Amino acid sequence: MSDPVAGTAGGRVTHRHGDRLLASLARRAWRPLAVVTVATAAASAATLAMPALLAAAVDRVLAGEDVLAAAARLALVLAVMTLADLVCHVAGAAANASATSALRLRLTGHILRLGMGEARRFPTGELANRLVSNTAGAGQVPLALLDTAAGLVTAAGGITALFLIDWRTGLAFVAGLPVALLIIVMFVSRMSGLYDRYQETQGRLAARLTDTLAGIRTVRASGTADREIARVLAPLPDLSRTGHALWRAQARGGWRIGLVLPLMEVAVLAVAGLGVVAGRLEPGQLLAVAGYATLGLSFIEHVDAVMSVAQARSAARRVSQVFALPTQVPGTRPVPEGPGTLSFRGVTVTRDGARLLDGLDLELPAGFLTAVVGPSGAGKTTLAMVAGRLLDPDRGQVLLDGRPLAEIAPDALRDVVAYAFERPALLGGDLASAIAYGRPGTGLAAVREAAASARVDDVIRRLPQGYGTPAASAPLSGGELQRLGLARALVRRARVTVLDDATSSLDTATEAQVTRTLVDGMRGRTRLVVAHRATTAARADLVVWLENGRVSAQGTHRELWTDPYYRALFAAEETSGKEEACPVPR
Template identity: 65%
Template sequence: MPDQAPDPAARQVTRRDGDRLLVATTRGLWAPLTVTAAAVALSTAAILALPAALAGAVDGVVSGEGARAAGFLALVLAVATCADLIDTLAGAATTASATASLRLRFTAHLLRLDAAGARRFSTGELANRLVSNTASAGRVPLTLLYTVAEIVSAGGGIVLLLVTDWRSGIAFLIAVPLTLVIVRLSVGRLSGAYERYQGAHGRLAARLTDTLAGIRTVRASGTADREITRVLRPLTDLSNAGHSMWRAQAQGVWQISLLLPVIEVAVLVVAGFGVSDGRLQPGQLLAVAGYAAIGVGFIDQVDALLGIAEARAAARRIQEVLGLPPLVPGTRPLPEGPGALSFRGVTVTRKGSRLLDAIDLDIAPGTLTALVGPSGAGKTTLAMLAGRLLDPERGRVLLDGHDLAGVAPESLSGAVAYAFERPVLLGGDLASAIAYGRPALDRDSVREAARAAHVDDVVRRLPDGYDTPAADAPLSGGEFQRLGLARAMVRRARLTVLDDATSSLDTATEAQVTRTLVEGMRGTTRLVIAHRAATAARADHVVWLDGGRIRGRGTHRALWRDPAYRALFAAGPDHGGEADDDSSWSEEPCPARL
């Protein structure tokens, strides 16, 4: 199970691209962010007023006139409490909205990619970016707001400290430059470590997801120890990056932890001499202590700055996916037609390999055409082009004379149906899974398609019949394949593409299903990827692919004279392997587009 590495083009995303994504996300949160900002501003004002209110209350008690000062102190505390409550509620809404916005944008873009784009990252990598990285990036708007508020609060505290006692303020300011240098160095060290940590975490998640997907193969092969070693290989990089983060944090924390008490003690010593000299009142000493504590608050934003560094790395990883070019949907409706399919000079490359090389091919309407060839010949790639699950780098794909690139998606999905080797059944229960994408279909149409795919009797034997949840249906691989066939048949499309969709059927059932494909779907165009000689023999026309080129075409009987053609089927029905051009092609691509 080799890892699926990102395409080199996907690595060109810079930190600036990630920053733009964070800015764009923040701009879309004006409503909850405005409420949060108002609450934070009110809270900041209350915090700055609190030391003065406390000093006035103390001095009022000493002078015997503390009632009014105590009332003001109570008002400040009440305002601060209410502001914190509003801030908590609005802040949670802000973070939730930002995260949801990123996840929706990520998912929507992913579903707009063609099959090649969707497979540039493994399932584990995509899951990590969708769940973990969006959560990190979604916290940025609120973190930035709090950081700005804390800086404003700290600046106000320093100004008020200088106003209250300029000598104490000077003592405070002497230590500020050294503190800023320490903070800057800590953030710089951690930024790179965060990126290395997230990259290793994503690779680990991807390998684990791939292994869990093939757990039966691992157990049957007795390769559990080997897989554990492979999955945990990024653990060294993860550990090294984690330790780098911890060392950088520890170094910054002990330096700042040592410096803060020194600053506060220096300020209090200067203010204490002021009280003893009669320059300051006792209440003013409390005010100086309070403003000094507020002034050093910007140092407590080190964690927030580290969180921003982590979020910037996360945003860059999200942008790597968002930066992949999506399929540009066409806008023209597809007129009625018999289902003539044409490929004109079609070339497809992937990861530097040419999967199809200048293919010119015409498939007559109403015929059953079989695509045959060894693994990597380009069969699945050609089949995906037929319904625009993939766009060619060069050339055009035409359905009834119309370029698929200009056809509106809703029109195309009604004209082309797919059945896959390993179908993913979406929609809830089995009836909805068969009617997926056609919610208006009645139950009779669903049952008719199931009967055509020879799976109706299987579904009826289940306790809940067609109401059985698809995820819980106790069905074999062949039975799931027949459900996928029924989903394709119910669409009554002018072109039906079957990607080795009968490979898991027993001989008797395959013969029944093939008879339906040959006789029951007569009049519609059918494109079948065939690994079995029996399937190719029943086709009207066979296209023999090899190395991305057409090596031969004609009837199965005519091609059978060639020993190399016969060798394609010599190893039995599974000759050539389950995968065609890449292991990811054998899974159902972009199901939401079908």
Template identity: 65%
Template sequence: MTTRAYGDRLIASVAACAWAPLALTALTAAGGCVVALALPASMAAAVDAAVTGGDALLATVRLAFLLGATALVDIVSAIAGAAYSASAAGSLRMRLANRLLAVNIVEAGRFPTGELVNRLVSNAATTASVPMTLIGAGSGLVTSVGGVVALFTIDWRVGAAFLTGVPLALVVMRVFVSGVSGLYDRSQAAQGRLAARLTETLAGIRTVRAAGTASHETSRVLRPLPDLSAAGHALWRAQARGGWQFTLTLSLIEILVLATAGFGVAEGRLEPGAFLAAAGYTALGLAFAGLTETLMGVAHGRSAARRLCQVFALPVLPSGTVPLAAGPGVLSFRGVTVIREGGPLLDDICLEIPAGAMTAVVGPSGAGKTTLALLAGRLTDPDRGEVLLDGQCLADLDLASLRGAVAYAFERPALLGGDLASAIAYGGTVSDLEEIRAAARAAHIDDVIRRLPAGYRTPAAGVWLSGGEIQRLGLARALLRRARLTVLDDATSSLDTVTEAQVTAALRDGSRGRTRLVIAHRPATAARADLVVWLDSGRIRAQGTHRELWRDPAYRALFAAVSNGEKPCPATP
């Protein structure tokens, strides 16, 4: 099935999620068509009654009723439309967010953060609007056909005059719509690239200011702007061409109809009110001209839906059904291979991490350390081989039970939650403030939090902390979980040597009996570990204690930069 077909299916599923307000919108649209088609005839009857001395009161009451019905339909339609838009866009964004949370974390990295935000916010709303746009198109088409039929009931000559110009109008519409769909794709792709670059720059705004590179970053962020401008100008040119062509064609049709009706009144074939009705039904018949804007909206929405389908196409990590049994925390890698962009990140890794041990993983940049850490808690899956926890394959396990058994601390932890206490307790079952403080003390962040005006109740959003302090909050979160397996992925890279030693000691002594996997860059961290695994080019080069491996000059060279007071891997500013 093509991406276009998947996009259409996505639009249909969005409509099904908010069917009630959408159905009400369709009903009001149908009622609006009936009222609109009855109004010109009622106006004609009122005019004829006034001219011929008929029952003008009844005709006026009928006209007033139709005008009131028009207002009521408009009000209900506006309310139903707003309810549908909120419900449909909200449900689509929720589905998209849930998909992103379920996908393989490595695959999700294919899209920059700003690009995903653009799709989640803008493209989701545009996609959700398509069913409403189609209802508008349907009501416009019905109104147009009804108007033409009414013209024929007035006089076949009047109807024929209208149809004379329709083929030309349809040709103009077809040429216009066929040319704008690709322009919408180009425009939205450029918007996504621009949003991604802007998000990257805002995330590193302190570095930009410190380096004095604001002008350079401005140029980099705006680099997709010429593509966006070109697509926008092309759309405007297409609209301008279509605009004057439509205006000319529709004016020609209107002149033909009114001239024919005028001759009918002059010759006595038609009543004066019929001329007024012909003018009204001509306007309704020309409603098909509005389909151009409608079809542009549909093209825009289908383009947005195709962009969302690219996200929905990302592979998810399917949850198994087997609950995780109790166990000591033995972590095993059996023939594990991970391939990305044509090359192996990890190649045939066979490794067993003992229960309750603290294992350090060392190696140069690009050796596969982070990939190994992601595999340990099944944040990604291997292309070959399997990862086991206490003899159970992670792919077979229920994800909820696995998440409860594995705690992570990352290089740049996200402070999620209302306040700092909630940020430390995030994702766990512990909410007691004393236990949260104990974890913070173990991570050597308690004194920093206490110095803040609101202490542990300080809002997590926007709190001004250093990179090392934020890392210690992430470490406190991992320590609080008391998980069977704790994984530290570069989680101490921003700590000074003394604090890193204190945190590592707390991790070693305060988590005895629980398995710990630590990505290490400092020799002191490796020295405190029970086992050191040395990765090189995606393979295990050696494993043993730090003392045993230290005899190898190449192993000592890994830590030479640290010994000289430099970081082995550049820290993200």
């Protein structure tokens, strides 16, 4: 299965990109990793000293000598090992937490800097899976690599000690090493590819589940729960096959490793035992050989750590695919002085081979209420998004009072451009904070004034907690929610206000009141309204008629009404006898 995003500007996102990401995590968590490194070095030194000290103590006992000093040294080494292990656990947890949180913050910031078109390259569930699960796996890699490196150093020290005690024992150990290494390399290689497949399938399943939960009302209303369950669980057979393949690979690798290691240890002990019989080795040295052989084989114990690294590399590659999406390059210049004129010059937006806007040239006069109308798919929502730089055009540019939006600093641009959407998300805590969201420090009086202008103040006041009602649990209808989103735009008193179908759920009377606010209450400010109702277009100073991403005509509603094709845009309203919203283009 291919990933939603296959590559960067230079090609596919590979494990090499993930490895660079993992290296950056190590740099961010260097302080706790440095503590772990020191503690691990102390633990490794103590571990390597233990067999030699134990052998010396045994030889002293057999010789009838005083063992108090040897016992003291053993106690000291054990204390060092215990303390180092404790420090490793504490600092290791801090390293994992630091690396994971740094990666999540970076990824969250990157996602928030994406243009709207790039952000939609991943389904929401897939993006959440990478942000939560994959970052946690990748964040553990620096510590896992450090542990693995320490294990390999300890194993190398054990093998070296075998040669120092008796070159024959070292040679017996090394003779079986190539076979063990070959088994491990084959095992890790096989498991790494399977982990890739497993995580990709998990992401597909998570994306489908998130989509279904987002549309749960439609599912229940349509009685299609069984069908949705089948759709969500469609990747499950792939997940099961990959999971079983992982288990089989682990089982095959496990019994092979479990067969080779005891044979290697038996061979080393047999050579050491013959050395004791021949008088080359002391009895205590036989004990030391047993200990160092165990340390030499300890690198096998780190196969699990190696496997977790292989799994995390897959996770890091998936995170890197999100980082590969280009973010909007922030501008640095201030907002120019001016009344709020918006200019679109040769603006072209292409998505999946389709041109949403096609070389569009348009001038929106300052202080005008401009209504954008057109059939579904004409490019109205896309025009609204590029008007405030929620989306960058592929070609052309949008200017505010003569300055390209791409050159204006993001914070400065957000201060002068406000948005209201068809389905606003209430962020910020309670309803007062949700309305003031993006404009911290706004007083309650200004919030209430904006709510009153949006005809939602009376709705909020009827709630038991009023403006202190938690936004997440506020019992609001679709129209009331839209009015809250409109209040959030009004409280900003921005130079330019963009309404993307922000009144589609309002009843006729409320919509007329809100339109009166847009016409009279915001006079002098530039307003761009994606409109589906003739009454909204009729109150506008200028109507822009879009067709296939181009301006078909523009003028006043009265002027355009003479065209039968223009009248057909509002045919639903005429035939039903009431205003009805047209489908929202997506």
